[in-house]
Amino acid sequence: PVLVVDFGAQYAQLIARRVREAGVYSEIVPHTATAAEIAAKNPVGIILSGGPSSVYEPGAPALDSGVFDLGVPTLGICYGFQVMAQALGGEVANTGLREYGATDAALTGDGGVLLSGQPAAQNVWMSHGDQVSKAPAGFSVLASTSATPVAAFGSDERRMYGVQWHPEVKHSDHGQQVIENFLHKAAGLAADWNSGNVIAEQVARIREQVGTGRVICGLSGGVDSAVAAALVHEAVGDQLVCIFVDHGLLRKNEREQVENDYVASTGVRLVTIDAREQFLNALAGVSDPEQKRKIIGREFIRSFEAAEKSLLAEAAADGEPIRFLVQGTLYPDVVESGGGTGTANIKSHHNVGGLPEDLQFELVEPLRALFKDEVRAIGRELGLPEVIVGRQPFPGPGLGIRIVGEVTADRLEILRDADAIAREELTRAGLDSEIWQCPVVLLADVRSVGVQGDGRTYGHPIVLRPVSSEDAMTADWTRLPYDVLARISNRITNEVRDVNRVVLDVTSKPPGTIEWE
Ligand code: XMP
Numbered sequence: 001p002v003l004v005v006d007f008g009a010q011y012a013q014l015i016a017r018r019v020r021e022a023g024v025y026s027e028i029v030p031h032t033a034t035a036a037e038i039a040a041k042n043p044v045g046i047i048l049s050g051g052p053s054s055v056y057e058p059g060a061p062a063l064d065s066g067v068f069d070l071g072v073p074t075l076g077i078c079y080g081f082q083v084m085a086q087a088l089g090g091e092v093a094n095t096g097l098r099e100y101g102a103t104d105a106a107l108t109g110d111g112g113v114l115l116s117g118q119p120a121a122q123n124v125w126m127s128h129g130d131q132v133s134k135a136p137a138g139f140s141v142l143a144s145t146s147a148t149p150v151a152a153f154g155s156d157e158r159r160m161y162g163v164q165w166h167p168e169v170k171h172s173d174h175g176q177q178v179i180e181n182f183l184h185k186a187a188g189l190a191a192d193w194n195s196g197n198v199i200a201e202q203v204a205r206i207r208e209q210v211g212t213g214r215v216i217c218g219l220s221g222g223v224d225s226a227v228a229a230a231l232v233h234e235a236v237g238d239q240l241v242c243i244f245v246d247h248g249l250l251r252k253n254e255r256e257q258v259e260n261d262y263v264a265s266t267g268v269r270l271v272t273i274d275a276r277e278q279f280l281n282a283l284a285g286v287s288d289p290e291q292k293r294k295i296i297g298r299e300f301i302r303s304f305e306a307a308e309k310s311l312l313a314e315a316a317a318d319g320e321p322i323r324f325l326v327q328g329t330l331y332p333d334v335v336e337s338g339g340g341t342g343t344a345n346i347k348s349h350h351n352v353g354g355l356p357e358d359l360q361f362e363l364v365e366p367l368r369a370l371f372k373d374e375v376r377a378i379g380r381e382l383g384l385p386e387v388i389v390g391r392q393p394f395p396g397p398g399l400g401i402r403i404v405g406e407v408t409a410d411r412l413e414i415l416r417d418a419d420a421i422a423r424e425e426l427t428r429a430g431l432d433s434e435i436w437q438c439p440v441v442l443l444a445d446v447r448s449v450g451v452q453g454d455g456r457t458y459g460h461p462i463v464l465r466p467v468s469s470e471d472a473m474t475a476d477w478t479r480l481p482y483d484v485l486a487r488i489s490n491r492i493t494n495e496v497r498d499v500n501r502v503v504l505d506v507t508s509k510p511p512g513t514i515e516w517e
Pocket of ligand 1: 395
């Protein structure tokens with residue numbers, strides 16, 4: 001792999017994704033990894049990420065300088081560029097000149113291998129206080145800005161390069177090309193990582209792990225569990241049984257999409273548990289959000305366990321027990337729980353609302369090395385329906401936490417109808433790729449006066465919460481076109497009973513969370 005050394009900011013994952021977009025497999029390692037640990041991973045390239053610190057601050061994240069003696073092509077980015085400069089005998093200084101955001105950079109000569117094929121002047125995204133004041137001996141300066149004379153450097157002989165700006169962010173005009181030049185031209189790596197290869201590799205791995213054993217998988221209706229199960233099915237066929245709990249908090253047609261479209265396209269064996277009444281009864285009279293979440297989690301485990309017990313009994317009776325459980329764990333969960341090194345202990349990510357911990361299954365996690373967009377690509381390659389593969393994130397507790405107030409069958413129906421209209425109009429307007437998700441919330445405990453037809457109404461407001469985000473950790477409200485908002489509002493107030501007002505949530509995260517509860 002190409003190893004991305006993480007200096008503790010958010011950049012490492014983004015860089016790893018960009019490397020994969022260039023067709024090269026990448027993994028993230030912490031900056032505390034020793035040169036020997038890094039060498040043991042047989043890296044074909046190393047990229048040092050940006051970071052929040054100043055290289056000469058006490059306690060600044062450092063790197064074992066032996067990494068620079070491995071003979072592996074290396075690219076330093078921002079903080080990583082400065083770490084590299086310092087380790088190789090260059091100088092880093094605080095000149096008091098800072099650069100944040102869009103900055104004009106000028107190539108020196110033709111920009112060398114790293115910046116070859118790029119315009120002499122370009123817009124790059126900067127975020128730094130310190131700067132490299134002198135390139136290491138044997139390195140040429142490849143670009144500069146008005147505040148930063150050494151904005152990029154390189155040595156073809158050592159196959160080491162660095163840029164002060166962030167080529168991984170979309171705001172840098174030719175950023176992806178910097179990464180591609182490094183990978184393909186400087187390190188000589190072919191672009192051969194793609195979803196077809198990932199499927200073949202995972203199918204082989206799953207077969208090896210599972211053998212003739214039986215496997216179960218809880219489907220949530222979301223992308224991750226759907227793709228994980230499809231991969232396992234591709235590998236071991238009907239040794240896999242999927243369980244889908246209908247808790248009644250799903251969106252319109254979701255159960256049918258799983259039971260019909262998903263099953264038809266994958267051929268998986270599916271057991272659906274209709275637990276709608278059980279959940280409604282458990283939620284009766286409860287309006288506190290945390291309490292709702294706890295109840296939904298608890299009831300989910302109950303229904304899942306009940307389904308599981310009967311399957312376990314059935315399997316045990318014919319002599320081939322169920323020994324494996326599929327989880328749709330993604331790479332960001334692995335990295336964020338300290339698993340980037342491959343040695344730290346890994347938290348099990350519960351993507352279907354928390355699974356029983358006392359059952360001793362061995363986990364099958366075919367998406368552990370993948371980012372969300374890669375999971376979607378694999379799902380498409382496996383022929384899964386777009387309604388599932390393209391689905392936006394949806395919380396495990398479902399519509400239960402999108403009704404502010406008590407959850408009742410009646411309120412669920414109102415919210416489902418309003419949500420379906422909003423989603424339909426957003427899709428029709430071609431906005432699905434622009435928004436991360438758009439929760440639709442029913443303020444069931446709020447009423448306002450309206451006038452519809454000839455009469456006064458006293459109905460409930462629906463809130464639209466469209467957000468843009470890279471990872472749901474932070475988000476901004478999406479500036480939807482007014483005509484789309486108007487259409488959604490018109491249709492909801494006309495077509496959904498008891499709703500006489502539609503309001504737009506214009507809060508970023510932070511301070512507001514994406515969901516209302
Ligand atoms: P918040 O509301 O915390 O949501 O800004 C961040 C992201 O997580 C989703 N979300 C959940 N997903 N189980 C889940 O699987 C949950 O309990 C849950 N709560 C929130 C939310 O939709 C958003 O994408």
